Amino acid sequence: MDLNNLYRQETYTDLGLGSIQCLRPVTADGTDDPARQPIFMGTAQIMTPHGPIPVQCEIKADTLRAACVAFPEAIKAEVENLVQQ
Numbered sequence: 001m002d003l004n005n006l007y008r009q010e011t012y013t014d015l016g017l018g019s020i021q022c023l024r025p026v027t028a029d030g031t032d033d034p035a036r037q038p039i040f041m042g043t044a045q046i047m048t049p050h051g052p053i054p055v056q057c058e059i060k061a062d063t064l065r066a067a068c069v070a071f072p073e074a075i076k077a078e079v080e081n082l083v084q085q
Helices: 064-084
Strands: 006-013 019-026 039-048 051-059
Touching: 019 064, 039 064, 051 064
Parallel strands: none
Antiparallel strands: 006 019, 019 039, 039 051
């Protein structure tokens, strides 16, 4: 494992639309690393005639609040990207 690139994973959900994972940077001793920004990942499902398809994307945000606000548009953009592919 790369001791200079460690993250703590936190998961947040509204029990409805999906979830947001926050990958919070930490140092090798497990304390927060303020020199690096957290990474937010959104996860949701879209229903198809063949069943649910998971959708995951990075959310450009600096805070959990900003990630929650950006979540719908980020998921929508990822779904459009999947359809094009």
